[in-house]
Amino acid sequence: MEVRAATEEERRARDALTHSAWGGGLDVDQYAAREARLRGHAWARGAMETWLAVGDDGAILSSCESFASRSYLDGEQGVTYAIASVFTAPALRGRGHAVAMLRELVDRLRPRPRAHAVTLYSDVGARIYERAGFLAVTSLDRSLPAEPGDPTEGVTPLGEGEVRDAPPPAARFVVWPDAPQLDWHRERERAYAALLGRPRPPLAGARTEGGEIVFVGDLKGARLLVLRLRADTEQDARRLLRSAARAAHAAGLPRVVAWEDPLVAPRVPVGAVAPREGGLAMIHPLAPRLSASEWHVIPRGAWV
Numbered sequence: 001m002e003v004r005a006a007t008e009e010e011r012r013a014r015d016a017l018t019h020s021a022w023g024g025g026l027d028v029d030q031y032a033a034r035e036a037r038l039r040g041h042a043w044a045r046g047a048m049e050t051w052l053a054v055g056d057d058g059a060i061l062s063s064c065e066s067f068a069s070r071s072y073l074d075g076e077q078g079v080t081y082a083i084a085s086v087f088t089a090p091a092l093r094g095r096g097h098a099v100a101m102l103r104e105l106v107d108r109l110r111p112r113p114r115a116h117a118v119t120l121y122s123d124v125g126a127r128i129y130e131r132a133g134f135l136a137v138t139s140l141d142r143s144l145p146a147e148p149g150d151p152t153e154g155v156t157p158l159g160e161g162e163v164r165d166a167p168p169p170a171a172r173f174v175v176w177p178d179a180p181q182l183d184w185h186r187e188r189e190r191a192y193a194a195l196l197g198r199p200r201p202p203l204a205g206a207r208t209e210g211g212e213i214v215f216v217g218d219l220k221g222a223r224l225l226v227l228r229l230r231a232d233t234e235q236d237a238r239r240l241l242r243s244a245a246r247a248a249h250a251a252g253l254p255r256v257v258a259w260e261d262p263l264v265a266p267r268v269p270v271g272a273v274a275p276r277e278g279g280l281a282m283i284h285p286l287a288p289r290l291s292a293s294e295w296h297v298i299p300r301g302a303w304v
């Protein structure tokens with residue numbers, strides 16, 4: 001097996017196949033339009049690569065994508081490659097193609113400059129990815145119901161053009177999305193709003209004296225996702241999450257989901273915490289001084 005980058009034509013051919021896995025709610029053409037739109041986004045144009053695992057006879061066995069994301073290890077900026085859309089056509093499944101592709105890809109990425117780690121967010125449990133050397137880390141969701149009301153009450157609202165870069169939190173290792181990566185999440189919101197004719201949340205986030213929240217509408221999943229949250233006090237957390245709950249309500253989304261972050265968690269007094277369904281965070285460290293257990297601050301904005 002050889003792992004190589006896909007051409008644009010090969011990417012489009014792959015869309016027709018992967019629709020069966022990720023096209024829910026969209027027809028094949030709508031899904032292809034969504035994929036083309038996401039690939040065309042400024043962040044993805046710089047960060048995304050599509051990989052094909054090709055057999056000795058030239059047949060495509062599996063595929064996936066990698067996104068070069070910004071990370072910090074001991075304060076030093078580097079790159080963490082987030083893997084997405086791992087796919088094997090149904091007739092070829094169960095023969096180890098996906099695992100072999102990931103092993104090969106990790107070896108390809110390891111020598112790249114300032115490579116910290118490879119991550120992924122599994123929807124099919126840990127087992128398959130453990131075989132490729134990834135380790136699962138604690139993945140908890142905090143959810144709260146949408147509520148009626150003014151989402152700007154007690155906060156300074158953030159419009160979609162007002163989401164800025166923020167300094168990384170004080171953790172030894174963190175994958176910390178920049179503003180263009182956060183906007184790529186919003187491109188998905190825009191794409192679904194256009195394709196499904198759904199309303200979008202009225203804000204992109206909110207700020208208080210001691211904190212900031214950035215969120216996005218998951219219009220397909222019927223939830224508002226918190227991409228990044230910093231709250232210095234309980235009161236900041238309450239206000240920012242109330243703004244999110246109200247923005248969700250305004251867009252007809254029944255709940256808000258935040259990925260639990262141990263640095264913010266002690267100050268977040270609302271909502272219920274439960275193990276995450278899907279999106280299990282997994283990591284394969286590349287930097288020799290990094291161990292998997294050191295990855296615990298994981299904003300949803302790092303998801304691909």
Ligand SMILES: CC(C)(COP(=O)(O)OP(=O)(O)OC[C@H]1O[C@@H](n2cnc3c(N)ncnc32)[C@H](O)[C@@H]1OP(=O)(O)O)[C@@H](O)C(=O)NCCC(=O)NCCS
Binds near residue numbers: 086089100123127
């Ligand atoms: C998941 C997928 C990529 C695996 O491809 P593959 O080439 O068959 O994978 P491998 O042969 O290397 O490994 C197979 C292992 O995957 C795991 N696996 C596959 N699908 C799974 C699922 N839905 N739930 C849990 N584990 C699953 C199993 O552990 C299986 O091993 P086993 O049969 O010994 O139990 C393929 O099933 C697929 O394309 N599914 C649809 C898209 C998808 O869900 N991708 C993953 C997104 S995180």
